[in-house]
Amino acid sequence: VVSGSFYPLDETAVLPYVASLPAVAAILGGSPSEWAAKEVGDGNINFVYIVEGPKGGVVVKQALPFVRCVGESWPLTQDRIKGEAEALIAHRKLDPDHVPEVYEWDEKMAVIVMQYLAPPHIILRRGLMAGTRYPRLAGDVAALMARTLFGTSALAVPSAEFRENVGRAVNTAMCSLTEQVIFTDPYFKAEHNHHTSPQLDAAAAALYEDTEAKLAAAELKVLFIEKTQALIHGDLHTGSFMCTQDSTQMIDPEFAYYGPIGFDVGAFLANMLLSFFSMDGWAGEADTRADFRAWELSVVRDVWEGFRSQFVALWSARVAAGGPGDEYAPALFGGEAAGGAAALAAAQDRYMQGVWEDTLGFAGAKMVRRIVGIAHVADLDEIPDADARAVCQGRALKFGRDLMVGRRGFKGIDDVIARAEAARSDGNKPFFA
Amino acid sequence: VVSGSFYPLDETAVLPYVASLPAVAAILGGSPSEWAAKEVGDGNINFVYIVEGPKGGVVVKQALPFVRCVGESWPLTQDRIKGEAEALIAHRKLDPDHVPEVYEWDEKMAVIVMQYLAPPHIILRRGLMAGTRYPRLAGDVAALMARTLFGTSALAVPSAEFRENVGRAVNTAMCSLTEQVIFTDPYFKAEHNHHTSPQLDAAAAALYEDTEAKLAAAELKVLFIEKTQALIHGDLHTGSFMCTQDSTQMIDPEFAYYGPIGFDVGAFLANMLLSFFSMDGWAGEADTRADFRAWELSVVRDVWEGFRSQFVALWSARVAAGGPGDEYAPALFGGEAAGGAAALAAAQDRYMQGVWEDTLGFAGAKMVRRIVGIAHVADLDEIPDADARAVCQGRALKFGRDLMVGRRGFKGIDDVIARAEAARSDGNKPFFA
Ligand SMILES: Nc1ncnc2c1ncn2[C@@H]1O[C@H](COP(=O)(O)OP(=O)(O)O)[C@@H](O)[C@H]1O
Ligand SMILES: Nc1ncnc2c1ncn2[C@@H]1O[C@H](COP(=O)(O)OP(=O)(O)O)[C@@H](O)[C@H]1O
Ligand SMILES: [Mg+2]
Ligand SMILES: [Mg+2]
Ligand SMILES: [Mg+2]
Ligand SMILES: [Mg+2]
Ligand SMILES: [Mg+2]
Incomplete structure (x- = not known):
C-alpha cells in the first residue's frame, strides 16, 4: 500500500x-x-x-x-x-x-x-463470562502455541536467522509498558493502581512489603527483558481470542517480541484461572456454574498438556529431519548420534521444565496485576456485588502470588489445579458447591 | 573517516x-x-x-x-x-x-x-607461559568485568535503551562461529576437531557418547543464543589481554554481542585454569612452578571474588541513586521501599548465584573445546613432549567436563580451586610438587 x-x-x-x-x-x-x-x-x-x-x-x-x-x-x-x-x-x-x-x-x-471474524465469533472472555463452553478451545490454543512458539524459536530456526529476527522484532515501547504494569507497579503504591476498596486494602498493602513476591516479580521481569526464546504474542489473554464452537482465532499481537515462551502460555492459563475464580461472583443456587468451572480447569490441564506434547513432537520431528534449528544440534541429539535419542529425550524434559516454571511464574504475575494493578479483567471487575467481587479477587490474588513465588515447587498441572480448587475453598461466601 | x-x-x-x-x-x-x-x-x-x-x-x-x-x-x-x-x-x-x-x-x-600498547606490554598468555606474575592482574580484570558487564546490563541501563542496544549489537556471523566451535563440534566427530593422538583418542571419543556433557553444552548454547544480559566481550581469554607490571589492557572484542555475563567471566577463569594445568608440562625439578601455580589459583579466586563484590557494589550504588536501570526497580528495592534493603540483598545473592553457575558452565565448555576442538591454546599445545602434553590436557579436559556438567554443585570459588588441585593430582607424571 x-x-x-x-x-x-x-x-x-x-x-x-x-x-x-x-x-x-x-x-x-x-x-x-x-x-x-x-x-x-x-x-x-x-x-x-x-x-x-x-x-x-x-x-x-x-x-x-x-x-x-x-x-x-x-x-x-x-x-x-x-x-x-x-x-x-x-x-x-x-x-x-x-x-x-x-x-x-x-x-x-x-x-x-x-x-473479519464474523459472528458468532465472540471475544473468548465474554463467552466465558456467559458460561459458554468451547469444545475446541483447549486443543486449538495448545496447537497454536506449540506451532507458533516452537516455529519461531532457535529450536526451529537457524541461529543466524534467529538473531536477525530478534533484532528486527524489537518492540521497545510496548515492552516497557508491560514491564511497568506487570512487574513493577503492582508491588508499590504506583499512581494508577486500583483495587476493590476497602475490602482489599490490606491485601494490596501487604504486597508492598512482600519480599518474596517482589523478588519473584523482579526475576520474571529479568526473564522478560533478557530471555529471547521465541516470537511471543505478548498479551495472550482471553480477550485476544475470538471463538465459536468450531473456530478459535488469535488476534491483537501488538505486544509481540522475542521473549520467554512461558509468558504466553502463562497469560492464557492465568486468564482461565481468573475466570475460574470469578465464577462464584456470577453463580447462584440455581446456577452454581460447578460444571462450567470444572470444564475451565480441564481447559487449563489440556492446554498445558497439549502444548507440551505438541511442542516436544514438533521438536523431535525437526531433529529427525536434520534441522535447521541450531539449539540441540542433530549432530549431537539426532538418531545417528551416539546415544542421541536418549540425550534428546532428557534435553526435552529439562527444557520443558524450564518453560513450565516460567509459565507458572508469569501466570501468577498476570493474576496479581489484574487484581491490584492498572488494568483489570471484566470477569472479576464486573461482578456487581462489591463484597462478592472482593472475595473472588482476594482468592485469585493469593493464588496468583503463591503461583509466582512457588513456581519451582509445583509437581505438575494437576497439582496447580488442585491448589486452585483449594484456594477457592477458603470458607468464605460466595462459594457454590 | x-x-x-x-x-x-x-x-x-x-x-x-x-x-x-x-x-x-x-x-x-x-x-x-x-x-x-x-x-x-x-x-x-x-x-x-x-x-x-x-x-x-x-x-x-x-x-x-x-x-x-x-x-x-x-x-x-x-x-x-x-x-x-x-x-x-x-x-x-x-x-x-x-x-x-x-x-x-x-x-x-x-x-x-x-x-598502541607499547612494550613491555605483552599478551598475557605469553607472560603466563614464561612464568611471569602480574600483581595487578586479578584486581584489574575484576574491575574491568564488573564495570563493563554491569554498565551495559539492564541493571544499569533503562530497558528501552537496553533493547535498542541489543538490537544494534547483533553480531550474527561471529556468534554462529562460537556456537559451532564451542558448543557443538567438540561433542561429535566434527571435521576440524583435533587432539593429541593417540594419547587422548579414548577421552575424545568418550565425549561423543557423554550424554551429560552434551546436555550441558547444549543448555549453555541455549543461554548463549537467548540470554541477552550485557554487552560481553565474547572471547575474553588470556590472549585478549596485554599486560605489564603496572597495566592490564583488554583487546580484541570482535565477538562482542549481548550475551550471558558468565560467558566472559568463565572465559577468563577457564584460560587461567588451562595455564594452571599446563604448568607441569613446562616445569622441571629445578623449577617446579609450584609458587607460580599457587599464584594462578589466587588470581582465579581474586578475579571471581573481586568481580562479584564490585558488580554488587555498582548495583547497590545504582539503586541508591534511583536508577536508571529497569531491572530491580528502585521503587521496590530502594532504601525508601518497604523492606527494600533486605529485598535488594536477597536479589543480589540470587542474581550472582545465576552468574556463578553460568560462569562455571561456560568455563568448563571453554576448557573442553581447547583440548579436543578446532582451536587450542599455546599453553598446552606448545608443550614439547607429547606424553607430558597429553597428561596435562587430559587433566584439563576431565576437569572442564566436570565443571560444565556439575556447574550447579560447587560451593564457591574455593571449592573450584580445591577440585582443580585434586584433578591435577591424578597419580600420573608429570607432577611437580
Ligand atoms: N479480525 C477481527 N474480526 C472481528 N472482530 C475483531 C477483529 N479484530 C478485532 N475485533 C474486535 O475489535 C476488538 C478490539 O480489537 P483488538 O485487536 O483487541 O484491539 P486493541 O489492541 O485495542 O485491544 C476485539 O475485542 C474484537 O471485538
Ligand atoms: N592495541 C595494541 N597494541 C599493541 N599490540 C596490539 C594491539 N592490538 C593488537 N596487538 C597485537 O596484535 C595481536 C593480534 O591482535 P588481535 O586484536 O588479538 O587480533 P585477532 O583478532 O586476529 O586475534 C595481539 O596478540 C597483539 O600482539
Ligand atoms: Mg491490543
Ligand atoms: Mg485487544
Ligand atoms: Mg535474550
Ligand atoms: Mg580476534
Ligand atoms: Mg586476538
Whole structure:
C-alpha cells in the first residue's frame, strides 16, 4: 500500500480509505456506496472498524499515537501496528487455522486490514463470562502455541536467522509498558493502581512489603527483558481470542517480541484461572456454574498438556529431519548420534521444565496485576456485588502470588489445579458447591 | 573517516593510509617518510600493524573478508570490525583504565586505528607461559568485568535503551562461529576437531557418547543464543589481554554481542585454569612452578571474588541513586521501599548465584573445546613432549567436563580451586610438587 501521510480514520473516512485498496474492495464487493462501517474497538488501546459490503467484510485496525482509553495525554508509538502486522503474518504462516489473514498493512496510516471474524465469533472472555463452553478451545490454543512458539524459536530456526529476527522484532515501547504494569507497579503504591476498596486494602498493602513476591516479580521481569526464546504474542489473554464452537482465532499481537515462551502460555492459563475464580461472583443456587468451572480447569490441564506434547513432537520431528534449528544440534541429539535419542529425550524434559516454571511464574504475575494493578479483567471487575467481587479477587490474588513465588515447587498441572480448587475453598461466601 | 572502497593493507600501504588521517598523523609526528610499519598479528583472524613515528605509535587492525589462518576458503564478514569498534568504545567509556582508545574507525576499510600498547606490554598468555606474575592482574580484570558487564546490563541501563542496544549489537556471523566451535563440534566427530593422538583418542571419543556433557553444552548454547544480559566481550581469554607490571589492557572484542555475563567471566577463569594445568608440562625439578601455580589459583579466586563484590557494589550504588536501570526497580528495592534493603540483598545473592553457575558452565565448555576442538591454546599445545602434553590436557579436559556438567554443585570459588588441585593430582607424571 502506498498512501500519503497519516490521518485518523472514523466510521466515515474508513470507507474511501478501503475503497483505495483494490484487493480489499474486491472482498467487500459492490461499490463503496453499498458499504457500511462500524467502530467496535472494545480494547484499551486502538480503533477497530468492521466494514461490510455486499460480498463480505473486513476489519480495519488503526493505531493512533496515544492510548485510546487515556487519550492524548498518554502517547504511544504507532510502530506497535508494525509489530502486530509482522507477528500476525509470521504466526499465520505457522498456524493458518488459528490466525486471521492480513490483507493489507499500511505503515504510514498505522493500519492493518484483516480477515473479519464474523459472528458468532465472540471475544473468548465474554463467552466465558456467559458460561459458554468451547469444545475446541483447549486443543486449538495448545496447537497454536506449540506451532507458533516452537516455529519461531532457535529450536526451529537457524541461529543466524534467529538473531536477525530478534533484532528486527524489537518492540521497545510496548515492552516497557508491560514491564511497568506487570512487574513493577503492582508491588508499590504506583499512581494508577486500583483495587476493590476497602475490602482489599490490606491485601494490596501487604504486597508492598512482600519480599518474596517482589523478588519473584523482579526475576520474571529479568526473564522478560533478557530471555529471547521465541516470537511471543505478548498479551495472550482471553480477550485476544475470538471463538465459536468450531473456530478459535488469535488476534491483537501488538505486544509481540522475542521473549520467554512461558509468558504466553502463562497469560492464557492465568486468564482461565481468573475466570475460574470469578465464577462464584456470577453463580447462584440455581446456577452454581460447578460444571462450567470444572470444564475451565480441564481447559487449563489440556492446554498445558497439549502444548507440551505438541511442542516436544514438533521438536523431535525437526531433529529427525536434520534441522535447521541450531539449539540441540542433530549432530549431537539426532538418531545417528551416539546415544542421541536418549540425550534428546532428557534435553526435552529439562527444557520443558524450564518453560513450565516460567509459565507458572508469569501466570501468577498476570493474576496479581489484574487484581491490584492498572488494568483489570471484566470477569472479576464486573461482578456487581462489591463484597462478592472482593472475595473472588482476594482468592485469585493469593493464588496468583503463591503461583509466582512457588513456581519451582509445583509437581505438575494437576497439582496447580488442585491448589486452585483449594484456594477457592477458603470458607468464605460466595462459594457454590 | 571518509574513504573510497576497500583494499587490503600491507606494511607498505598502511603508511599512506594513516597519513590520510590527520589525527593519527599527529600522534605519529614528523612526516610519513619517517614512519615504519610492522605486521604483528598473531591471532587467527585479522591483520594488525604497528606504525611508529618520531612522536608515537598507533595500531592499525584490519579485518579481511576471510579467516586469516585458513585463507579465502573460509569467508567471514568484515562487519566484525564494526562490532569490535563499538564494543571498544562502549567499554572504554565504562573503564578507560583497561581498554585502549579508538582513534579512528573506518567501516569501508574495515579498519580500527587504536592506541598502541607499547612494550613491555605483552599478551598475557605469553607472560603466563614464561612464568611471569602480574600483581595487578586479578584486581584489574575484576574491575574491568564488573564495570563493563554491569554498565551495559539492564541493571544499569533503562530497558528501552537496553533493547535498542541489543538490537544494534547483533553480531550474527561471529556468534554462529562460537556456537559451532564451542558448543557443538567438540561433542561429535566434527571435521576440524583435533587432539593429541593417540594419547587422548579414548577421552575424545568418550565425549561423543557423554550424554551429560552434551546436555550441558547444549543448555549453555541455549543461554548463549537467548540470554541477552550485557554487552560481553565474547572471547575474553588470556590472549585478549596485554599486560605489564603496572597495566592490564583488554583487546580484541570482535565477538562482542549481548550475551550471558558468565560467558566472559568463565572465559577468563577457564584460560587461567588451562595455564594452571599446563604448568607441569613446562616445569622441571629445578623449577617446579609450584609458587607460580599457587599464584594462578589466587588470581582465579581474586578475579571471581573481586568481580562479584564490585558488580554488587555498582548495583547497590545504582539503586541508591534511583536508577536508571529497569531491572530491580528502585521503587521496590530502594532504601525508601518497604523492606527494600533486605529485598535488594536477597536479589543480589540470587542474581550472582545465576552468574556463578553460568560462569562455571561456560568455563568448563571453554576448557573442553581447547583440548579436543578446532582451536587450542599455546599453553598446552606448545608443550614439547607429547606424553607430558597429553597428561596435562587430559587433566584439563576431565576437569572442564566436570565443571560444565556439575556447574550447579560447587560451593564457591574455593571449592573450584580445591577440585582443580585434586584433578591435577591424578597419580600420573608429570607432577611437580
Ligand atoms: N479480525 C477481527 N474480526 C472481528 N472482530 C475483531 C477483529 N479484530 C478485532 N475485533 C474486535 O475489535 C476488538 C478490539 O480489537 P483488538 O485487536 O483487541 O484491539 P486493541 O489492541 O485495542 O485491544 C476485539 O475485542 C474484537 O471485538
Ligand atoms: N592495541 C595494541 N597494541 C599493541 N599490540 C596490539 C594491539 N592490538 C593488537 N596487538 C597485537 O596484535 C595481536 C593480534 O591482535 P588481535 O586484536 O588479538 O587480533 P585477532 O583478532 O586476529 O586475534 C595481539 O596478540 C597483539 O600482539
Ligand atoms: Mg485487544
Ligand atoms: Mg491490543
Ligand atoms: Mg586476538
Ligand atoms: Mg535474550
Ligand atoms: Mg580476534
